[in-house]
Amino acid sequence: MANIKETSVIQENKSNAFAACPVTFVVERIGGYWKPIILFNLLTGTKRYHELRKSVPGITEKVLIQQLKQLEADHLVTRISKPVVPPYVTYELSSQGKALRPILLAMAEWAVGHGGEQSAQFEKQLADFPGEE
Amino acid sequence: MANIKETSVIQENKSNAFAACPVTFVVERIGGYWKPIILFNLLTGTKRYHELRKSVPGITEKVLIQQLKQLEADHLVTRISKPVVPPYVTYELSSQGKALRPILLAMAEWAVGHGGEQSAQFEKQLADFPGEE
DNA sequence: ACAAGTACTTACCCAATGGTATGTTCAACT
DNA sequence: AGTTGAACATACCATTGGGTAAGTACTTGT
Known part of the structure; x- marks a missing residue:
């Protein structure tokens, strides 16, 4: 999950909703504006960072990376980095992501x-x- | 849609993504934390305001009404109000909402x-x- | 030396969503 | 008169999401 103030009332309210509903369980992971479209674009297969950036119109680098980190933290996306220069990083859906x-x-x-x-x-x-x- | 500053860069970036993707078209309508769970609860059938409030743990009145208004504006939810006192209002999924x-x-x-x-x-x-x- | 390629990171600020408190309307009841 | 019920509305503040600008690392090429 993203870095959120864990003791806030907003989070507490959401936790209450969370415990009750499979739909909310999913929304916690793929909710927001950008995650679904990122996931959609990864359905076509593995993509390099700059490919992904080009295939999601209007997204800033900062937000793309942020969202990818969250998706990776939730095991929906797998990030593979080669130890080369220039950097060579690909993102692909995990099995959970494909599901x-x-x-x-x-x-x-x-x-x-x-x-x-x-x-x-x-x-x-x-x-x-x-x-x- | 909600009352959003139409000339903001955030909205412009989102508009760019919007034009390209059926997934985003849907997220624009049912995205966010609370809409999916509200819709889920309305799948069981027509509900009065207070029923809905009770069935969505952790939601504040303000947010519930706000979200319902947005869902109604997008024709996913139908609000029916009887001309009685105390007020008697029900919400149900429209045919689009049921879909x-x-x-x-x-x-x-x-x-x-x-x-x-x-x-x-x-x-x-x-x-x-x-x-x- | 500088630029390019690639994939990020950080600081600061603005935009959008959500929370709290208070209030409104009107009839019925105590 | 005050309270209750039901469904909201409003003002102000808090939290979270997103944008801009600048920067990082390292190799390669001009």
């Missing part, structure tokens, strides 16, 4: 059905939805 | 498989997963 695919797929399916004017675009992406069937 | 069930179910399934010591508890809740099959 998230049905969630992301369900999301994409919902987007196709309810995306309004973007549905056609989403439908194309659904046809080529990355990762194993 | 989110597979996402929440996929989450619960993932939690069962990866919830560690809580998996047994989650499995019980999965067996009784609310809403239509």
Whole structure:
């Protein structure tokens, strides 16, 4: 988990919700704006840092690294670093991470059905939805 | 959507990501800590305000109302108010909201498989997963 | 010497979400 | 008159998420 003040009321309230609900268990791990799209992009397979940065429009380096660290801490993503210079680092979904695919797929399916004017675009992406069937 | 400063850089960065990804389209609507658990609780059917408040441990009134307003604005939740006193208000999933069930179910399934010591508890809740099959 | 490539880190500040306390409305009840 | 019930609203503050700018490390190339 991220570095959060553990004694804050906000965290306590969230802990109460957390204990009760499988949905919240997942949201604690993949929630927020950027994690789902990062995970989605990693469904296509291993990516180097700069590949990932390019495939997630609008994300800053700081936030990308931050999110990747959190995903790694939760064992959803595996970071592999070669001992070379320039640095050579790749990120890939762990087995736990890959198991998230049905969630992301369900999301994409919902987007196709309810995306309004973007549905056609989403439908194309659904046809080529990355990762194993 | 919530009342957000529309010209901020944060929003602009998120807009860039938004245009590209069905997953992000969904996260824009059900993202954050509290929305998924609220939606999950509404899967069981129509609920009055105080019922909802009780079924989401740790949420403050302010946040609950705020989140419900956002969910209503995105047409995922329907709020029905009777013209009586004391006030009598119910919330239920719209058809769009009900269509989110597979996402929440996929989450619960993932939690069962990866919830560690809580998996047994989650499995019980999965067996009784609310809403239509 | 300087620039480039790669993958980060840190400091400071702003944006967004969430918490606490107080208040509103109106009818019914004590 | 004061209290209760139900569903909120508002003001102000706290916490968390995100952005910008500058920097780090080390090798290689110009």
